[in-house]
Amino acid sequence: MSSAPAAKPRTAPPLRLVSHAGPPLGLIFASIGGLVAIAVGALHLDRLPIALCYVKVLTGLPCPSCGSTRALGRLFALDVAGAFAMNPLATFGAFVLAAWAVADLALLPWRRALGVEVGPPLGSALRAAAVVVLLANWAYLVAAGR
């Protein structure tokens, strides 16, 4: 008599993409980004004669997000390499957002939107990785004199 093997408890994957019934936030944020891009391109906000960053004015060092408006200006001019040179992390974020917006657009007929579920073991690792990436990007901005 053979006994059936005991079923292993199902464990959720540490990271998975899901579609949910919530609002298409990727599409909404991409639309906002598009509006901002038009404003930057039309008003030349990336070529202001003064520094608006109070961190840079006070310390002489760029803040972690300095160069992102100039990166958007480069993207508006289809200069991807120039955008990465201005702020790599912001440019990378722009491409992630664009991909997410496309996914949301594809799911829109079913009234679904894209989401990400992060399991407990990966949460702390992702948090630490995000801090490291932010600091690395900041170090680059300081070194490049943004």
Next chain:
Amino acid sequence: MALCPHCQSPLPPDWPATQCPSCGGVLSPSSEPPPLPIPDEAAGLPPLPERTGLERMGQERTGQERQDNHAPDTEGFMHPPGPPQAWDDRNRIGLATAFVETTRQVLTAPTAFFRRMPVTGGVGSPLLYAVIAGWIGLAAAAFYQAIWVSIVGPAALPFGLDSGELGFVLKWMESWAGLIAQVVFGGVSVVITVFVGSGILHLMLLLLGGARRGFEATFRVVCFSQATTLLMLIPLFLIPFCGLAVVAWCLALYVIGLAQAHQIGYGKSLAAVLLPLVALCCCCVGLALTFAGAIASLVGQMP
């Protein structure tokens, strides 16, 4: 009209509960409606089925029942019992009444309000509140600005900004045509502001390990905190530092709201609010805030 003995807010005429819709306090017997008829089992009538939480909402509850109903949900979070919030009940009590009552609750009793605030149910309802409140505040600010400019003349732009497209737009914004444009497109700017602000705050919560609920919880806190923009109806520019006080009030509402909505400590909530103000600045408004907020809302919550 009956008044709540605790917070003195008016009770809706057909309010069936023994709890105040504003503060959640138990109403005195004099303000209680007549008790609901209870079927008599001895008379052969079947007993009432066990009521669910929604069915019990708004009906008479004793203190012990409040304790019993204070149970964790499937995610392990506690849901304080209470009647529906005024804004969620606007179809019954009217939009204007719900708006005024919600604003009063947010500004005078934010801890109780955000504690009872549902953190799910869609972004449309809180966004409607934010747009109405923000629009009124923006329109008032634009009106006062136009009056100010007509009296003292246009503000001098910083060096280098008085020429080019941006200088033209900034000067045009101070004109009466610019005032009308600000009022017309004010709703769009409020929508952008609450989405980007929510995204940034949620990203900070994710980084600090405080995002115990999804993006919608943060979004609702930011939306209802727009109540502070109604203070722009008062010509605050006439009083020194009052503008800064309004900003501080709004930030305080963020701290309280995030702590209550995500059920985290005030220290973590305060850090999530102050970190972007210290580490980031206005030069990143264009891109970084939008993209960072977007990615934060994609993840939603992270254990």
